[in-house]
Amino acid sequence: MPAEHPALKRTPLYPLHRALGARMVAFAGYEMPVHYPAGILAEHLHTRSRAGLFDVSHMGQLRLGGADAGAALERLVPGDICGLPPLRVRYTLLLNEAGGIVDDLTVTRLDAQNLFLVVNAATAEADFDHLRARIDPKIAIERLADRALLALQGPLAAAVLARLAPEAVGLAFMGALEMPLAGQECLVTRSGYTGEDGFEISVPAKGAAALAERLLAEPDVAPAGLGARDSLRLEAGLCLYGQDIDATITPVEADLSWTIAARRRRTGGFPGEAVVLDQLAHGTRRKRVGIRPEGRAPARAGTPILDTDGVRIGQVTSGGFGPSLGAPIAMGYVEAAHAAAGSAVLLEVRGTARPGRVVPLPFVPHRYRRQPPARSAGGDGPAVG
Amino acid sequence: MAAPRFTTDHEWVRLDGDLATVGISDYAQSQLGDVVYVELPEIGRRVEQGKEIAVVESVKAASDVYAPVSGEVVAVNTALAEDPAKVNADPMGEGWFLQLRLADPAELDGLMDEAAYRRFIEEQA
Numbered sequence: 001m002p003a004e005h006p007a008l009k010r011t012p013l014y015p016l017h018r019a020l021g022a023r024m025v026a027f028a029g030y031e032m033p034v035h036y037p038a039g040i041l042a043e044h045l046h047t048r049s050r051a052g053l054f055d056v057s058h059m060g061q062l063r064l065g066g067a068d069a070g071a072a073l074e075r076l077v078p079g080d081i082c083g084l085p086p087l088r089v090r091y092t093l094l095l096n097e098a099g100g101i102v103d104d105l106t107v108t109r110l111d112a113q114n115l116f117l118v119v120n121a122a123t124a125e126a127d128f129d130h131l132r133a134r135i136d137p138k139i140a141i142e143r144l145a146d147r148a149l150l151a152l153q154g155p156l157a158a159a160v161l162a163r164l165a166p167e168a169v170g171l172a173f174m175g176a177l178e179m180p181l182a183g184q185e186c187l188v189t190r191s192g193y194t195g196e197d198g199f200e201i202s203v204p205a206k207g208a209a210a211l212a213e214r215l216l217a218e219p220d221v222a223p224a225g226l227g228a229r230d231s232l233r234l235e236a237g238l239c240l241y242g243q244d245i246d247a248t249i250t251p252v253e254a255d256l257s258w259t260i261a262a263r264r265r266r267t268g269g270f271p272g273e274a275v276v277l278d279q280l281a282h283g284t285r286r287k288r289v290g291i292r293p294e295g296r297a298p299a300r301a302g303t304p305i306l307d308t309d310g311v312r313i314g315q316v317t318s319g320g321f322g323p324s325l326g327a328p329i330a331m332g333y334v335e336a337a338h339a340a341a342g343s344a345v346l347l348e349v350r351g352t353a354r355p356g357r358v359v360p361l362p363f364v365p366h367r368y369r370r371q372p373p374a375r376s377a378g379g380d381g382p383a384v385g
Numbered sequence: 386m387a388a389p390r391f392t393t394d395h396e397w398v399r400l401d402g403d404l405a406t407v408g409i410s411d412y413a414q415s416q417l418g419d420v421v422y423v424e425l426p427e428i429g430r431r432v433e434q435g436k437e438i439a440v441v442e443s444v445k446a447a448s449d450v451y452a453p454v455s456g457e458v459v460a461v462n463t464a465l466a467e468d469p470a471k472v473n474a475d476p477m478g479e480g481w482f483l484q485l486r487l488a489d490p491a492e493l494d495g496l497m498d499e500a501a502y503r504r505f506i507e508e509q510a
Contacts, residue, residue, distance in 0.1 A: 040444040041419040227418070227445050296422045296466070298442055321421040321444050328422070350424070350440065 011057035012148045012208040020223055028121035030058040033225040040227035044323040047194055047232055048364075051154035052224030053215050056193075060124025061147050061202060062117040062131070066139040069115050073107065076134055078251065078270045080261035084109045089174040089189045092259055093251055094130060099272025099279070100247040101254065103127050104239065108176045108189055116176075116187065118149065118200070120241045148208035153198030153232070155367065156220045161188075161199055164214065168199065172371035182214040183207065190369065193229060195236025195362055197369045234329060235322045237290060237361030243301060244288065244317045244331060252279035253333065255288045255361070286314060287339040290361040291330040291347070293319075293354060298328040299347040305334055306346040306353060313338050316347070322363055329363050330356070389477065390453070390493055391502035397477060398453040400493065405454050408481040409441060409472065412506050417443040420472040425461040425483055432456065432485070434492050439482050441472065454492045456485030 008031040017024065022033035033055065035043060046052055064073060070081040079092030086109050094102035103123045108116040119127045124143075131141050152161060161168040165179045171190040178187050184207035192198040203211050215221050230240070239245045245254045250272065252260075257280060264270060265280065293299050303316040319330030330347070338345060341360045346353040387400040395413035399406045414420065424440040432438045432452040439450040461483045465471060472480040487493075497505060 034445070035418060039418050041421075044444075231444055296469070297424065298422060298447070300447060321442070323444065 009058075011055055012205045013055045013057060013212055016209050016212055017055065017223075022223070022225060025226070027226055028058055030121060032058060033223070035225040035227045036223045038222065040225070040231060041323045043222065043224035043228035044231050046222045047154045047196060047224050047228060048324050049155070050220045050222070051152055051156040051160050051198070051218075052194075052228060053212060053221050054151040054153065054224050054226075054229055055148075055212070056151050056200070056229075057148040057205075057208065058121035059149055060117075060119040060121060060127060061144040061149060062119065062128065063110075063142045063144060064115040064117065064131070064135070064139055065113055065142070066136075067113060068136075069113060069139050070109070072135045072139050073115060073131075074264070075269060076131070076271060077107075078260040078264050078273075078276065079107070080263055081107055081109075081115070083261075083263070086111055087176045089176055089191050093245075093256065094127065095251070095271040095276070096247055097271050098247075099250040099252075099275035101241070101245045101249055101251065101256075102130060102247055104241050104245060104256075106189070106191060108187070110176075110187075116202070118202075122242055144202075146205050147202050148205045150201045150203060150208065150212060150215070151192055151194075151198065151229075152201065152215060152221070153192045153194040153196045153224075154220075155197060157196070157198040158369065160215065160218045160220055163218065171199075173197075173368040182211040184211055186211070193236075193238055194232035195238070195364055195366045195368075196232075197367055230318075231320060231323055234318050234320060234331065235324055235362065235364040236366060237331065237363060239288075240318060249333075250276055250279060250284070252276060253284045253286055253288065283336060285336055286333045287336050288317075288331060288333055289339050289341075290359045290363060291316070291319075291332060291345060291356050292359050292363075293328045293330060293347050293349075293356040295354060296328060297349055297354060299330045299349055299354070299356065303330070303332075304348040305332055305356075306348060307338060308344050308346065310346065310353065313345070324364050331361065334358070388498065390496035390498060391505075392451065392453045392496055393505065394451050396450060396453045398493070398496065400487065400490075403487045403490075404459065405456060405485045405487045406481050407438070407450075407453055407483050407485060408476055409450060410502070411476050414473050414476045414480070417441060417446075417448060418473075419444050420469045423462075423465040423469050423472065423482065425463075425465070426458050428458055428461065430458045432458065434489075441482075450482060452485065453496060454485060455488040457488070458483055459486050460484040 314334035
């Protein structure tokens with residue numbers, strides 16, 4: 001509702017959202033734009049065809065600093081953080097002792113000593129406490145509350161950013177670089193939550209509005225709100241924490257096994273290791289899948305999923321309308337026997353069982369700008385430059 | 386055809402003889418955003434005033450539509466199946482939802498005329 005929420009926090013871009021005519025909603029304790037006058041459909045399609053600018057300043061930004069910060073973080077996540085080269089970004093998961101997902105986050109190695117973390121807004125406080133309680137007190141953990149976060153996403157994002165900083169073009173997917181943008185010292189990563197090429201820009205709070213206005217002055221860029229962010233990430237098959245993944249779901253169930261690094265599978269040393277390694281070897285009872293409902297009726301989160309005999313086999317965790325497909329899409333968990341692409345299912349929408357089919361994720365192909373690996377042998381080497 | 390009357394749930398109803406055409410208001414469609422699906426009742430269904438009669442879905446969410454008056458469903462706007470965006474483009478015209486055979490004309494007296502509805506929206510904002 002457009003009413004004021006005095007208890008809600010605001011990002012540095014709040015006045016700009018208002019000036020742009022955004023409809024504001026409460027989200028994770030912040031007053032955030034759900035859409036601008038163009039509307040979710042137009043903002044979504046503009047991001048897929050040109051470039052959308054999102055305010056994601058509600059997300060938590062943290063710095064971990066100290067010798068062995070990577071090793072310290074590895075005790076809490078199944079990803080390879082020690083092997084993360086400088087100026088590379090990795091998506092990983094904080095796990096609990098049962099292998100459940102405490103949060104999903106990105107980790108950027110700034111240098112030998114320092115890691116930059118971006119965590120979810122709703123879990124930021126809890127994550128800070130989780131890290132502080134478990135990580136060696138000699139490692140500094142700092143909340144970067146004086147920084148905003150913008151996401152510039154879409155096939156024209158790189159061309160736009162290059163007009164402000166030519167070095168942006170040299171970044172590869174999941175690369176990071178510090179660069180001045182509109183007079184502000186920014187940390188830019190080539191990453192995002194839409195399935196498109198694009199950037200996330202950590203900018204000092206005091207300069208965030210000026211940078212946003214500079215980007216919006218580019219004719220290819222339109223503001224996009226949380227509504228489009230949600231429909232874009234759903235089409236891209238990306239999980240929303242608290243909805244598709246939570247503390248009761250393991251990475252293997254969530255089809256996020258790719259985040260469990262080969263070295264960590266051999267050596268373990270992360271929370272819930274026994275559960276996760278057993279599931280990697282023997283499978284899980286349920287699995288996250290994509291589903292295409294037949295017809296036009298969306299199957300929203302909470303929709304029961306049935307087999308063709310009408311027996312309940314799972315539940316939709318995210319569902320809605322995919323603007324790029326012009327059709328409803330959903331993801332959810334089903335029993336493993338029904339998880340293969342092509343499996344016929346029923347979706348119980350308002351008491352009526354409607355046919356649908358399990359499909360591979362993502363619904364819309366990712367268009368990340370990957371670079372060929374460095375010529376020297378070996379895994380995920382530095383690809384910046 | 387009579388002037389439309391409005392409910393506090395943002396439906397409109399327009400009477401022509403004993404046939405009541407029903408839809409959602411321009412304010413409602415603007416609040417919902419892009420409509421992507423409309424679920425309409427079966428012909429012949431009887432509904433009481435204030436009870437759920439249809440569902441309208443935007444990209445974001447599903448919302449119930451309530452019967453502004455009691456009656457029997459005699460027609461639904463089948464064009465919305467192919468083009469639900471008509472609800473956004475022309476909510477009081479081509480974006481109509483359904484037609485009821487009115488059971489009790491007195492029910493209309495409890496609904497707002499256009500001026501009263503406009504004041505109601507302003508108070509809500």
